Amino acid sequence: MSDDVTPPAPLGAEMPTGVRFVGREGPVAANWIGSDHPVDADLDACVACGLCLPHCPTYRLTGDETASPRGRIAAMRAVADGLAEVDDTFSSFMDRCLVCRACEDVCPSHVPFGRMMEAARTEIEPHRAPGARLLRWLGLDVVLPHPAVLRATALVQPLARMLLPRRLRALVPRTAAPLRWLPAERLVPAGTEARGTVAVLAGCVQDRWFHDVNLATVRVLARCGWRVIVPRAQRCCGALHAHNGRMDTARRLARRNASAFAGADHVVVNAAGCGAHMSGYGELAEGTSLPVRDVMAFLFEEGLGSDVRLAGDEETTVAYHDACHALRAQGIEDQPRSLLRAVPGVSVVDIAGGDRCCGAAGLYNVTEAGLSSELRRAKADAIGETGARIVASANPGCTMQLRAGLDELNASVRVVHPIEILDAAIARADAHSAPSVRP
Numbered sequence: 001m002s003d004d005v006t007p008p009a010p011l012g013a014e015m016p017t018g019v020r021f022v023g024r025e026g027p028v029a030a031n032w033i034g035s036d037h038p039v040d041a042d043l044d045a046c047v048a049c050g051l052c053l054p055h056c057p058t059y060r061l062t063g064d065e066t067a068s069p070r071g072r073i074a075a076m077r078a079v080a081d082g083l084a085e086v087d088d089t090f091s092s093f094m095d096r097c098l099v100c101r102a103c104e105d106v107c108p109s110h111v112p113f114g115r116m117m118e119a120a121r122t123e124i125e126p127h128r129a130p131g132a133r134l135l136r137w138l139g140l141d142v143v144l145p146h147p148a149v150l151r152a153t154a155l156v157q158p159l160a161r162m163l164l165p166r167r168l169r170a171l172v173p174r175t176a177a178p179l180r181w182l183p184a185e186r187l188v189p190a191g192t193e194a195r196g197t198v199a200v201l202a203g204c205v206q207d208r209w210f211h212d213v214n215l216a217t218v219r220v221l222a223r224c225g226w227r228v229i230v231p232r233a234q235r236c237c238g239a240l241h242a243h244n245g246r247m248d249t250a251r252r253l254a255r256r257n258a259s260a261f262a263g264a265d266h267v268v269v270n271a272a273g274c275g276a277h278m279s280g281y282g283e284l285a286e287g288t289s290l291p292v293r294d295v296m297a298f299l300f301e302e303g304l305g306s307d308v309r310l311a312g313d314e315e316t317t318v319a320y321h322d323a324c325h326a327l328r329a330q331g332i333e334d335q336p337r338s339l340l341r342a343v344p345g346v347s348v349v350d351i352a353g354g355d356r357c358c359g360a361a362g363l364y365n366v367t368e369a370g371l372s373s374e375l376r377r378a379k380a381d382a383i384g385e386t387g388a389r390i391v392a393s394a395n396p397g398c399t400m401q402l403r404a405g406l407d408e409l410n411a412s413v414r415v416v417h418p419i420e421i422l423d424a425a426i427a428r429a430d431a432h433s434a435p436s437v438r439p
């Protein structure tokens with residue numbers, strides 16, 4: 001081959017000066033301050049096409065580019081290029097994001113927006129006002145990771161709830177379960193051979209405020225032939241920590257749970273946000289990958305078991321609410337609907353605009369109350385239009401948000417976890433069979 005072959009011109013060389021597609025023209029000094037910042041390869045994956053904008057709830061509400069995925073990525077890029085600082089303006093752009101990941105779904109470049117936003121928020125954390133940092137430290141580092149502190153918090157909740165501003169009070173459930181424990185182990189019904197061992201994530205908020213959902217989860221799994229364990233050493237999954245810039249705590253919790261759940265055939269999770277986060281443990285901290293399965297997807301994919309029957313009660317319409325972290329992050333859509341439709345008398349309807357975030361988004365309904373309440377109202381209206389008296393929601397944050405939204409409308413609609421509908425259907429069928437095979 002001849003030595004004088006002219007190398008191809010760089011991509012975009014024929015374009016006016018300053019135009020670039022991806023990547024930089026030379027080395028720059030980024031203005032990130034920590035090591036968990038968004039990485040250049042992720043930032044450069046965005047080609048600024050704007051296809052994600054109409055799908056972003058915060059852009060739809062505000063019409064503001066800085067509240068869009070493309071605008072947020074541009075802001076991150078400006079910091080990475082040394083053109084802007086991580087300051088209050090940058091923080092406000094990032095804080096208004098729901099991390100619903102609707103943008104990821106439609107992005108032709110597969111930009112991993114959720115990962116980038118978590119990293120950007122880690123950068124923001126040291127810049128927050130001391131009062132905000134203290135509150136976040138108390139909630140995220142002192143209460144949630146420590147079951148005893150969480151139980152104590154749940155114990156004083158009835159009193160503390162009354163002292164909260166009306167807006168927050170509407171979100172917090174009236175009752176909690178400070179002194180209830182899940183069984184450490186539940187065996188399959190006598191005479192049945194176990195299909196394997198599943199470990200159940202109890203969760204932090206889930207186990208104190210939705211303990212009955214956990215009990216239903218354990219009952220259904222055992223009835224369907226799985227030996228169920230609830231490891232005592234487990235802790236909060238760390239999703240709220242990762243979404244709110246406390247990556248070190250999130251990693252500590254991932255390591256703790258990786259050790260607590262080691263050896264289980266499957267780690268079954270009934271809270272969408274927790275399941276989505278735990279599915280990504282391996283990416284968060286080396287050696288922490290777990291075989292995480294969402295409970296409804298797991299039961300659908302593995303089958304309920306040949307001797308498990310479902311019995312209906314009365315004709316019931318259930319509106320199914322898709323949590324963003326089930327639909328987007330885990331691709332769960334048909335599995336829970338199919339299981340619910342298998343219950344005689346149950347018809348499942350979709351909620352108009354059901355793929356749009358309800359505005360709960362972890363702490364978003366506390367930190368960004370205005371946008372959150374607009375999304376909550378839209379979701380409650382859409383549920384009301386279905387005419388359903390029951391909504392199935394598989395994420396505790398969404399459940400609290402939907403209940404508050406439906407209460408605002410004075411709508412008598414119950415919000416339940418889909419596993420509770422399944423549990424009741426199995427219980428009815430077992431009660432009708434003689435002799436009962438229910439454990």
Ligand code: SF4
Binds near residue numbers: 067113
């Ligand atoms: S995660 Fe949701 S709110 Fe945030 S930029 Fe993407 S679509 Fe918008």
Ligand code: SF4
Binds near residue numbers: 049052103106107
């Ligand atoms: S769709 Fe993807 S590539 Fe296009 S602007 Fe949005 S994030 Fe960037």
